[in-house]
Amino acid sequence: MTNIKKGDLVKILSGKDRSETGKVLKVNTKLNMATVEGRNIVFRHRKPKKGGEKGQKLRIPMPMRASRLMVVCPHCKKPARIGHVTDEKGMKRRVCKRCGKNI
Numbered sequence: 471m472t473n474i475k476k477g478d479l480v481k482i483l484s485g486k487d488r489s490e491t492g493k494v495l496k497v498n499t500k501l502n503m504a505t506v507e508g509r510n511i512v513f514r515h516r517k518p519k520k521g522g523e524k525g526q527k528l529r530i531p532m533p534m535r536a537s538r539l540m541v542v543c544p545h546c547k548k549p550a551r552i553g554h555v556t557d558e559k560g561m562k563r564r565v566c567k568r569c570g571k572n573i
């Protein structure tokens with residue numbers, strides 16, 4: 471299980487992009503992996519289709535372990551631990567453990 475959702479801003483805790491932040495593009499809850507925009511980039515080469523056309527280098531963000539990521543709270547702007555609370559209507563909400571606000 472991961473607390474991370476698509477669209478979250480996250481901070482990367484380890485690896486080559488350590489201490490960088492980025493927006494989550496995709497989450498795979500089964501594998502506990504998340505893809506972060508512009509991070510964990512690999513280069514793929516696309517071969518030219520015709521002679522004379524240049525090959526392209528594509529930058530592709532690869533999924534990384536969600537345990538390496540921490541959600542940045544939009545309220546206190548800091549990487550925060552996420553808590554789960556169920557409100558009076560029975561709705562599950564994510565809250566920042568730092569400032570207590572909904573995320």
Ligand SMILES: [Zn+2]
Nearest residue numbers: 543546566569
């Ligand atoms: Zn907060």
